Amino acid sequence: MSVDTQRASPPEQRDMHLPLRTQRHARSFTALILVAIASYLYINLFVFLRVPVLQGDDQVFFWTNAQRMLLGERAYLDFFQYTPPGTDLLFFAVFKLFGLHIWALNLTVLALGTALCWICFRVAGQIMERGQALLATLLYLVLIFSKPLNATHHWFSVLAVMCATLVLMHESSRPRIAGCGALLGLASFFTQTHGVAAALGLSVFLIWEQRCAKSGWRKSFAGPGLLLLSFVASLLALNAYFIATVGANRLWYEQVLYVWRYAPRVSGIANLGLPELRTWRALPLAAQQIFVYLLLPVIYLLSLLRSRFKPNDSTPNRRGALLLCLVGMFLLAEVAMRPNWLRIYSVSMPGIILLPWLVDRTARYRGPIVTLLYCGVACLALRQTWARHHQEYVVCDLPAGRAAAAPQTCEELLWITRHVKPGGFFFQAAWPGMYVPLGLRNPLFIDAVGTNEQTRPEDVDVAVRQLQEREVRYILWSKRLDLRHSGNSLAPLQTYLLNRYALVRVFSSEDELWERK
Numbered sequence: 001m002s003v004d005t006q007r008a009s010p011p012e013q014r015d016m017h018l019p020l021r022t023q024r025h026a027r028s029f030t031a032l033i034l035v036a037i038a039s040y041l042y043i044n045l046f047v048f049l050r051v052p053v054l055q056g057d058d059q060v061f062f063w064t065n066a067q068r069m070l071l072g073e074r075a076y077l078d079f080f081q082y083t084p085p086g087t088d089l090l091f092f093a094v095f096k097l098f099g100l101h102i103w104a105l106n107l108t109v110l111a112l113g114t115a116l117c118w119i120c121f122r123v124a125g126q127i128m129e130r131g132q133a134l135l136a137t138l139l140y141l142v143l144i145f146s147k148p149l150n151a152t153h154h155w156f157s158v159l160a161v162m163c164a165t166l167v168l169m170h171e172s173s174r175p176r177i178a179g180c181g182a183l184l185g186l187a188s189f190f191t192q193t194h195g196v197a198a199a200l201g202l203s204v205f206l207i208w209e210q211r212c213a214k215s216g217w218r219k220s221f222a223g224p225g226l227l228l229l230s231f232v233a234s235l236l237a238l239n240a241y242f243i244a245t246v247g248a249n250r251l252w253y254e255q256v257l258y259v260w261r262y263a264p265r266v267s268g269i270a271n272l273g274l275p276e277l278r279t280w281r282a283l284p285l286a287a288q289q290i291f292v293y294l295l296l297p298v299i300y301l302l303s304l305l306r307s308r309f310k311p312n313d314s315t316p317n318r319r320g321a322l323l324l325c326l327v328g329m330f331l332l333a334e335v336a337m338r339p340n341w342l343r344i345y346s347v348s349m350p351g352i353i354l355l356p357w358l359v360d361r362t363a364r365y366r367g368p369i370v371t372l373l374y375c376g377v378a379c380l381a382l383r384q385t386w387a388r389h390h391q392e393y394v395v396c397d398l399p400a401g402r403a404a405a406a407p408q409t410c411e412e413l414l415w416i417t418r419h420v421k422p423g424g425f426f427f428q429a430a431w432p433g434m435y436v437p438l439g440l441r442n443p444l445f446i447d448a449v450g451t452n453e454q455t456r457p458e459d460v461d462v463a464v465r466q467l468q469e470r471e472v473r474y475i476l477w478s479k480r481l482d483l484r485h486s487g488n489s490l491a492p493l494q495t496y497l498l499n500r501y502a503l504v505r506v507f508s509s510e511d512e513l514w515e516r517k
Helices: 011-015 020-045 059-070 086-098 102-124 130-145 153-167 174-188 192-212 217-238 240-245 248-262 280-307 316-336 341-346 349-359 366-389 407-419 457-469 491-500
Strands: 394-398 401-405 474-477 501-506 512-516
Touching: 020 102, 020 130, 020 366, 059 086, 059 102, 086 102, 086 153, 102 130, 102 153, 102 349, 102 401, 130 280, 130 349, 130 366, 153 174, 153 192, 153 316, 153 341, 153 349, 174 192, 174 217, 192 217, 192 248, 192 316, 217 240, 240 248, 280 316, 280 341, 280 349, 316 341, 316 349, 349 366, 394 407, 401 407, 407 474, 457 491, 491 501
Parallel strands: none
Antiparallel strands: 394 401, 474 512, 501 512
């Protein structure tokens, strides 16, 4: 009898019936994997054994928001935010527990990566043996999470989505469906759309499952109805404080209307983050990303064909694979509306898990493909670690602790440290990456400004007024913000800068430091 037609329990469930000693070995094996994953992440987040690398990317917005909350400011009222407050609150808790330290931020990334790999291993273990589950986990760690290596909101949301998927892996009982909906509400507390997309995928699965069991339409829609009810209740409970203090209309505008109207849409292939192929060294990175982009739709199509079950077919690995496939497809369709490489990577876990599951069903080529995947993971892991430790770092002592950063970054940080005391107002116009490392305060309602329509003209007017009222001494200006056409909404801000400030320094990065006259 083939694996696909056996009516056996999932591998993880079968472990429960093994002797106690064997169960201990299984738990020890899982613990050993997690320790190895955490060690790999530590090596990539810290250099010279214990010096944290100063991180960047989207997570800096949430660091800054959490810092502002520590100072008593309120999200949506005292500072602008168009994503749900979950990630802000998480970093707020980190700062409350450990203080504003760069090492605490890096340990948060480490803990997040370890948690994502744990849920990847657990979910994979429901539909395949432990060896294939380990391969899926290592693929996810090295191929996906280690590329951006940050703690932006997408990852926390997907972690909650995969926990919800794990809850439904064994059966679709009412308590499990309700718990699944609550976890999806948590997912939407980090990213508005991920929880909604996953809820649609799981609802389709529940309806399909009931229709295959020849249930009536009423019973077929009872599961999705309970899921939706639990999802809405969870989301409302998590947002209750903000609804009471900010108002539902304000939340609706910033989290829904603003995102729909002004969030950046597709702007060419650059949105996919492919590097310029000027040298052969950029080829492996480009090949890695193209592989992921092409892999996901192919994996979901093949998995959908292989995992379809017939009436009364309770084969666990097929059921779990179909569940994963539908969740992954809906998540991918959601980010495809406004794609960029980080969004695609962040929702790719279901497809990465299904890859070894499909390979396991190609009996003729299974061995060579598995060996090739393991070798590819090992080579990529070595290359990533070597590249991160052979970058040019400068270790600098900052108000938030010692950190390793690029020379250009350190030049700016150290100069500003000598001229602005922690706790003082300072405006970094193009990117809010310096506030937490230097312990400085953003004087404006908005976090940064840009030349696209995300920066609204009314926000620019408020920014000029706040700079004037708070008598901000220094502004760090970026060349890419200079006016490019007459319709640029930053014209009032740049006019104010030229009239009230004097250029005092141009850094090697071409960033300009302006001092109030």
